[in-house]
Amino acid sequence: AQTVTQSQPEMSVQEAETVTLSCTYDTSESDYYLFWYKQPPSRQMILVIRQEAYKQQNATENRFSVNFQKAAKSFSLKISDSQLGDAAMYFCACWDNNDMRFGAGTRLTVKP
Amino acid sequence: DADVTQTPRNRITKTGKRIMLECSQTKGHDRMYWYRQDPGLGLRLIYYSFDVKDINKGEISDGYSVSRQAQAKFSLSLESAIPNQTALYFCATSVAFGELFFGEGSRLTVL
Numbered sequence: 370a371q372t373v374t375q376s377q378p379e380m381s382v383q384e385a386e387t388v389t390l391s392c393t394y395d396t397s398e399s400d401y402y403l404f405w406y407k408q409p410p411s412r413q414m415i416l417v418i419r420q421e422a423y424k425q426q427n428a429t430e431n432r433f434s435v436n437f438q439k440a441a442k443s444f445s446l447k448i449s450d451s452q453l454g455d456a457a458m459y460f461c462a463c464w465d466n467n468d469m470r471f472g473a474g475t476r477l478t479v480k481p
Numbered sequence: 482d483a484d485v486t487q488t489p490r491n492r493i494t495k496t497g498k499r500i501m502l503e504c505s506q507t508k509g510h511d512r513m514y515w516y517r518q519d520p521g522l523g524l525r526l527i528y529y530s531f532d533v534k535d536i537n538k539g540e541i542s543d544g545y546s547v548s549r550q551a552q553a554k555f556s557l558s559l560e561s562a563i564p565n566q567t568a569l570y571f572c573a574t575s576v577a578f579g580e581l582f583f584g585e586g587s588r589l590t591v592l
Contacts, residue, residue, distance in 0.1 A: 414583035471523035
């Protein structure tokens with residue numbers, strides 16, 4: 370089964386600044402998908418961004434973008450112009466072979 | 482109304498009690514999942530179902546059972562709850578490839 374590692378339990382960023390959350394994964398499948406989910410204090414899991422492994426172009430969604438390094442099995446999330454509402458737990462996830470595995474999460478604090 | 486609804490949202494129970502967490506969805510998805518979230522461990526898969534007649538164990542199924550009553554309903558049961566089953570439980574749905582749609586979570590505390 371695939372594994373997902375988030376090496377940063379906590380991160381902080383100043384409002385309006387940029388922050389990058391790290392994620393590495395390991396899978397033996399050639400067809401897989403990668404995701405970042407956000408969990409605010411409301412505890413709802415919200416999809417931030419997804420990346421299909423077969424696509425070389427990095428996914429972007431407004432202020433959120435990824436750096437997908439397939440050979441290195443790295444999938445980092447960059448948040449630009451950070452806002453107070455970005456404060457949350459962020460989970461990296463890898464889907465392959467009908468199975469979604471999550472990392473342990475990174476808690477992001479945004480300082481005003 | 483939420484597309485994926487879980488009940489109860491919060492529950493406190495005692496060791497040895499039987500507990501059922503219920504999930505219903507209006508998204509029309511065939512695939513449904515139960516995950517457990519623990520601090521420092523992320524989300525781990527308990528059971529999943531790809532249709533009414535298909536039930537599969539996930540990573541941590543011991544101590545749990547499920548029932549898929551209809552395409553839209555998927556229940557998780559703890560036959561005899563124990564304190565280390567204290568966690569936040571999520572139901573989710575998906576189409577064939579990847580993206581999960583989550584309910585709002587059910588926080589269970591076993592004393």
